[in-house]
Amino acid sequence: MDKLTSPQGVRALLERHGLFADKRFGQNFLVSEAHLRRIVEAARPFTGPVFEVGPGLGVLTRALLEAGAEVTAIEKDLRLKPVLEETLSGFPLKLVFQDALLYPWEEVPEGSLLVANLPYHIATPLITRLLKTGRFARLVFLVQKEVAERMTARPGTPAYGVLSLRVAHHARAERLFDLPPGAFFPPPKVWSSLVRLTPTGAPDDPGLFRLVEAAFGKRRKTLKNALVAAGYPREKVEEALAALGLPESVRGEALPLAQFRRLKELLYTPE
Numbered sequence: 001m002d003k004l005t006s007p008q009g010v011r012a013l014l015e016r017h018g019l020f021a022d023k024r025f026g027q028n029f030l031v032s033e034a035h036l037r038r039i040v041e042a043a044r045p046f047t048g049p050v051f052e053v054g055p056g057l058g059v060l061t062r063a064l065l066e067a068g069a070e071v072t073a074i075e076k077d078l079r080l081k082p083v084l085e086e087t088l089s090g091f092p093l094k095l096v097f098q099d100a101l102l103y104p105w106e107e108v109p110e111g112s113l114l115v116a117n118l119p120y121h122i123a124t125p126l127i128t129r130l131l132k133t134g135r136f137a138r139l140v141f142l143v144q145k146e147v148a149e150r151m152t153a154r155p156g157t158p159a160y161g162v163l164s165l166r167v168a169h170h171a172r173a174e175r176l177f178d179l180p181p182g183a184f185f186p187p188p189k190v191w192s193s194l195v196r197l198t199p200t201g202a203p204d205d206p207g208l209f210r211l212v213e214a215a216f217g218k219r220r221k222t223l224k225n226a227l228v229a230a231g232y233p234r235e236k237v238e239e240a241l242a243a244l245g246l247p248e249s250v251r252g253e254a255l256p257l258a259q260f261r262r263l264k265e266l267l268y269t270p271e
């Protein structure tokens with residue numbers, strides 16, 4: 001068996017199956033044993049079924065199974081089927097070959113966990129969708145460091161935006177540690193981070209997120225102008241900002257979640 005936590009082992013496994021790491025699928029395989037252990041530790045305890053998006057060659061899947069998790073792994077690249085059958089042979093797991101964005105996440109059991117090294121191009125829509133389901137007890141995943149920064153950004157910082165507010169609305173967010181490109185094969189161009197989200201149970205709030213998207217839609221505008229441009233009545237916006245004690249020059253980037261929630265209530269209150 002080729003060692004999955006070494007670049008040589010991964011290269012040999014791919015060669016033996018006549019495969020290559022496909023950039024279109026965001027295939028950067030984790031080859032760092034030390035980081036692998038830390039990811040599994042960050043995901044514990046396995047209090048519910050574990051969903052893994054993108055098992056790849058099965059390195060994280062195997063570590064999760066060895067740690068006693070009940071795993072459903074969803075992989076889009078059908079070429080990897082024979083590899084996964086080899087690397088995970090003998091383990092009880094559910095393997096689904098499907099685009100994770102098309103998976104029926106709204107139907108997973110309450111208290112499920114996500115543990116994944118995410119393909120970078122689907123991380124934001126996938127995590128947004130999973131948070132909205134309200135069915136996850138914990139989400140532990142690797143993403144590009146820049147995406148992790150956006151997820152955990154504080155108001156008034158350059159990374160703060162719609163994604164930060166989406167995450168803050170649904171969960172407590174932690175950026176646990178960063179991984180250098182060398183922790184993966186082939187090495188990506190950027191650093192990655194491990195993020196842990198612990199949902200608080202807040203359901204989706206479409207009105208709030210219409211407002212947040214309008215506020216950040218025109219980033220260089222003041223909040224007032226951005227909201228008026230998006231169709232919110234000027235007078236109501238002016239009144240709401242005054243009621244919150246905010247100057248008319250304030251920008252969306254300055255407002256924490258609590259103020260956006262308050263602003264939504266003020267704007268949506270009928271006359």
Ligand SMILES: C[S@@+](CC[C@H](N)C(=O)[O-])C[C@H]1O[C@@H](n2cnc3c(N)ncnc32)[C@H](O)[C@@H]1O
Pocket residue numbers: 025026027028029030031053054055056057058059060061074075076077098099100101116117118119120122
């Ligand atoms: C960054 S790699 C991680 C692989 C493996 N878990 C690891 O840590 O080495 C991302 C994985 O997601 C898969 N993938 C890409 N897009 C996907 C999608 N839309 N749905 C499910 N899997 C996808 C890729 O084929 C690849 O196996």
